[in-house]
Amino acid sequence: MDNKSLSENFRGVAAVPKIVDHDERRLELVDATWRIIARQGLESATMREIATEAGFANGALKPYFPTKDTLLEFAFSHVFNRTNLRIAEVTAGRTGLDALRAFCLEVLPLDEERVNEARIVVPFWQKAINDRQKAAIHQESMAQRLVAIRRFLAEARDRGNVRAAVDDSILAGQLLNMLLGAQIEAALAPEGQTDFGHAAQLEGYLALLERA
C-alpha cells in the first residue's frame, strides 16, 4: 500500500481514479527537503516545513514516507545518486588523467549548486555517525568512487602520465579525502562564496602525480 510503484499507479483497466504518481511525488518531497536543508539547515527540515515547502499541509507526507527517517534517508541517497550519475556522465568517453580531472571537477564545490550539495552532505555525515544504515550509504558511494579513481590512475600509469612512486590505492585515498575536505570548507564558508582555490589544488595534485 505504501510502496506503490509506477506500474501499479498506471493500471488502465479498473475504473479507479488515481492521480498522483507516487514515485514522482516522493522526488518532489525530496527536492523540497533538499531546498530547506541547503537554505536553512537540517534543524529546519521538520515535517511541517517540508510539507509547506512542497505546497502541502502537515499530514500529506505520510502516504509517501511513513516516517521522517524514511524521508531523510531517501533524500540523502538521492543526492549521492545524483552526484554519481553526474560523475558517470562526465567521465564517459574519457580515460586516464583526463577522466580523473573531470571526475574531481564534478565533485568539487565549484559552483553554487555543488556548494549546496556540500551543505546537504555535511548534515548527512552527522546523522550517519550514529546510524549504520546511513553510514552504509556513504561507504558504498565512497567505495565506488575509489574504484573509479584507481581505474583512471591505472590508465594514466599505462600511458606514462603518472609516475609517482606511491601505490595507487594510497593515492586514491588521498584524493578522495581531499575532495571530502573541500566539501567541508565550502559548506562552512559564508553565504555566496564559491571560490576556495580547489581547482588549483586539483591541478597541483595532478601535477604531483605526473612528475614524481
Added chain:
Amino acid sequence: MDNKSLSENFRGVAAVPKIVDHDERRLELVDATWRIIARQGLESATMREIATEAGFANGALKPYFPTKDTLLEFAFSHVFNRTNLRIAEVTAGRTGLDALRAFCLEVLPLDEERVNEARIVVPFWQKAINDRQKAAIHQESMAQRLVAIRRFLAEARDRGNVRAAVDDSILAGQLLNMLLGAQIEAALAPEGQTDFGHAAQLEGYLALLERA
C-alpha cells in the same frame, strides 16, 4: 554574576562560603558533553543528559552556562583548543618535514581518542553551517593551521626536502583538506575501527613532495 572568573572565586577576604570553582566546573560540564556526543551523538546531548553525565540534576547547569548554545559553543571551542595545544606541543623543537609529519600525525584519527574527536568535530561542522559564530571558530583554527603548514613547507624547501613544482599555499590547502577528509572517514566508520591507512596516505604525500 554569571561570568565569575577564577580570581573572583578565590576572594579570601570576606567571610563568604564559596565552594565551586566556576571555570573548573565549566570544564567538567564540557567534558561530560564531549563524552555524550562521542558515545551517542549530538542529538543525545540534551541539557538533562549532560547534567546526568556530569552527576547533577537538570537545572544545575544554568549558573555555569546560561543557555545550551553557550555550552555547546564553549565545548566545541575547547576541543579545537585542545587539539591546537597538542599540535603545538608535538611540533615544538621540530622543523621542516619532520614538524609537518608530527603535525599531521597529531591531527589524523589514528587512535580511539582522535576518532572520538572526529565524532565531535563532524556534528560541530553541521551546526556551524548555519551559525556564523561557530563557523568562525573553525575558520580561525584552520587559518592558524595553514600558517603552520606553510612555515614547515618553507623550512623543508630551504633544506631541499621539498622540490614539488607547486605553490606552497596550494600544497597546504591540499594537506589540510586531506586531514579533514580523514576525520570524516573515521567518524563514519563502524565502532572500534581505528586503522584507515591514513598514516600511509600521509607518508605517500610527503614522498610526493620530496620527489616532484
Added chain:
DNA sequence: GTTTATTCTCTACAACCATAGAAAATAAAC
C-alpha cells in the same frame, strides 16, 4: 547550634516535534 551565602534539586511550563487518524475535498467514471 546559628547564621548566611551559595549550590543544587525539583517541579513546572511553554514551545515544538513526529505521528495518527477522522473528515473533507477531489476528480475520474458512469
Added chain:
DNA sequence: GTTTATTTTCTATGGTTGTAGAGAATAAAC
C-alpha cells in the same frame, strides 16, 4: 448528478526539549 476510490486537510495526542524559578540542601564562619 451520483458514485467511488484517492488524496489532502485539519485537529489531536503523547513525548521531548530548553528554560525558569522556588525551595531544599550544603558548608563555611562565628
